[in-house]
Amino acid sequence: AQKITQTQPGMFVQEKEAVTLDCTYDTSDQSYGLFWYKQPSSGEMIFLIYQGSYDEQNATEGRYSLNFQKARKSANLVISASQLGDSAMYFCAMRRTSGSRLTFGEGTQLTVNP
Amino acid sequence: DADVTQTPRNRITKTGKRIMLECSQTKGHDRMYWYRQDPGLGLRLIYYSFDVKDINKGEISDGYSVSRQAQAKFSLSLESAIPNQTALYFCATSDPKGFQETQYFGPGTRLLVL
Numbered sequence: 001a002q003k004i005t006q007t008q009p010g011m012f013v014q015e016k017e018a019v020t021l022d023c024t025y026d027t028s029d030q031s032y033g034l035f036w037y038k039q040p041s042s043g044e045m046i047f048l049i050y051q052g053s054y055d056e057q058n059a060t061e062g063r064y065s066l067n068f069q070k071a072r073k074s075a076n077l078v079i080s081a082s083q084l085g086d087s088a089m090y091f092c093a094m095r096r097t098s099g100s101r102l103t104f105g106e107g108t109q110l111t112v113n114p
Numbered sequence: 115d116a117d118v119t120q121t122p123r124n125r126i127t128k129t130g131k132r133i134m135l136e137c138s139q140t141k142g143h144d145r146m147y148w149y150r151q152d153p154g155l156g157l158r159l160i161y162y163s164f165d166v167k168d169i170n171k172g173e174i175s176d177g178y179s180v181s182r183q184a185q186a187k188f189s190l191s192l193e194s195a196i197p198n199q200t201a202l203y204f205c206a207t208s209d210p211k212g213f214q215e216t217q218y219f220g221p222g223t224r225l226l227v228l
Binding site: 004033035037042043044045046047050052091093095101102104105106107 | 147154155156157158159162172173202204206214215216217218219220221222224
């Protein structure tokens with residue numbers, strides 16, 4: 001069975017600094033996809049970034065980047081130049097095979113301090 | 115207008131009542147999903163549908179049923195609501211794209227069962 005682990009229930013960062021949110025996963029598959037979602041206090045789930053297991057480069061989307069270390073089975077989200085609006089819950093998720101369901105981690109609550 | 119809408123956004127009901135949560139999408143996606151989120155936990159899949167004639171159980175389908183009325187509409191029913199079904203419910207949609215298939219979420223429905 002696959003499992004996603006987010007070991008940081010809560011993280012704090014100063015505005016304009018970078019922060020890394022950890023995600024490790026457990027799978028025996030060679031091909032899979034990794035996703036990060038943001039959930040602000042309003043509740044909606046917002047897709048941030050995707051990383052494929054065979055992608056040679058780390059994914060980037062604006063201020064978001066993914067530090068993907070396949071051998072360590074980790075897919076950490078890096079947010080650069082944090083903004084107050086980045087305060088939210090962040091979820092890491094994985095898909096094993098095409099069309100299969102997403103498995104979510106328990107989330108990390110990020111607070112950006114002014 | 116939002117691509118994925120859910121109605122109602124908030125609902126309070128009593129134990130034993132039947133309720134329906136509705137989801138509509140304008141993204142033109144074939145695949146639709148229902149998740150629930152409990153405090154401190156990630157999302158768990160209840161049911162999913164890959165097209166109008168395809169309905170599949172997720173990891174926590176007991177006590178729930180679904181109906182895919184059209185490509186754009188996917189409803190979740192609680193036949194006899196119980197307090198431990200109090201949660202935040204999300205509908206999501208996706209378009210087949212291999213591993214990079216991304217799920218897009220509605221705003222969520224907060225359900226309280228008394």
